[in-house]
Amino acid sequence: MLEIRILHGTSEFQAADRLLRRVWNTRAGDDPPVAVDLMCALEHTGGYVGGAFLDGVLVAAASGFLAERASLHSHVVGVAAEARGRGIGQAIKAHQREWAAERGLNSISWTFDPLVRRNAFFNLARLGARAERYVPDFYGPMNDGINGGDVTDRLFAHWPVHPEPEPSAPDGPRKGEVILDETGAPREPGGAAVLRCATPADAERLRREQPGEAARWRAAQRAALGGALDRGYRIAAFTRDGWYVLERAA
Known part of the structure; x- marks a missing residue:
C-alpha cells in the first residue's frame, strides 16, 4: 500500500536524508541533497517536507519552500531506485499540488536538468509543466554522484496548482x-x-x-x-x- 504524507520530527528527516543521499549517490564528504537541519527549518516555518511510504517503508522524499507570487518551490524530489516505475514520483507531485491548493497557492516551480531525457518527459509531457527559462550553471559546482564534474544548467519549470490540459507531444517534424x-x-x-x-x-x-x-x-x-x-x-x-x-x- 502506498501512503504519502508530511514528514515530522528528526527521526523521519534523518530517514529522508539517508534515502536522498542514496538516490543522489553521495559519497563521504559530499554535500547532501537536503540537510536534516534544513528540513527541520522548512517544517517549522510552513514549508513542504513530504514522504512516500510503500508498505510502511520510506521510498521517496520531497522538500520545498514558499516562494513569491503565492508559489511553492519544490527543491528536491527523490525516489528510491527499487521503487521506480510504480507511479510514485507522479503521486508525490500530486500530493504537493494538493498541499499547495489547501494553502491557496497558485503554482509550483522547480528546476531540472534539460539533458536528462526521462526527467524532461516526466515534467513536460506527463505532468504538463511549462519550462519557461534556461538558466546556465544554476547551482554552481555540486559534489554528488549525479552532478559531479558537470555544470548545473537547468530549466526552470512552472506547474499551475489548478490542472491544465497536458500539451501534445508530436512524433514527427512539421512543415517549416x-x-x-x-x-x-x-x-x-x-x-x-x-x-x-x-x-x-x-x-x-x-x-x-x-x-x-x-x-x-x-x-x-x-x-x-x-x-x-x-x-x-x-x-x-x-x-x-x-x-x-x-x-x-x-
Whole structure:
C-alpha cells in the first residue's frame, strides 16, 4: 500500500536524508541533497517536507519552500531506485499540488536538468509543466554522484496548482521546421515557426563514462535550447523519443 504524507520530527528527516543521499549517490564528504537541519527549518516555518511510504517503508522524499507570487518551490524530489516505475514520483507531485491548493497557492516551480531525457518527459509531457527559462550553471559546482564534474544548467519549470490540459507531444517534424541536433546547429537553413532540439539517450551514464562527450552535449544544448528560448521561442512539448519541440511565442 502506498501512503504519502508530511514528514515530522528528526527521526523521519534523518530517514529522508539517508534515502536522498542514496538516490543522489553521495559519497563521504559530499554535500547532501537536503540537510536534516534544513528540513527541520522548512517544517517549522510552513514549508513542504513530504514522504512516500510503500508498505510502511520510506521510498521517496520531497522538500520545498514558499516562494513569491503565492508559489511553492519544490527543491528536491527523490525516489528510491527499487521503487521506480510504480507511479510514485507522479503521486508525490500530486500530493504537493494538493498541499499547495489547501494553502491557496497558485503554482509550483522547480528546476531540472534539460539533458536528462526521462526527467524532461516526466515534467513536460506527463505532468504538463511549462519550462519557461534556461538558466546556465544554476547551482554552481555540486559534489554528488549525479552532478559531479558537470555544470548545473537547468530549466526552470512552472506547474499551475489548478490542472491544465497536458500539451501534445508530436512524433514527427512539421512543415517549416528546423531541427537543432547535438551540434547545436540547424539542419535546415533559415528561420522557422517550429524548432526541435535533441537530448542524449542517457545523459547520466554519458557523464560517468564519457565526460568529454557529455560536456559537448551540454555546450551544444545550451547554445541551441537556451538560445532559442532567448530568441522568443517557448517549449511546446517534449516527445517520447527525446526531442524538445519549440514554437515562437505569441
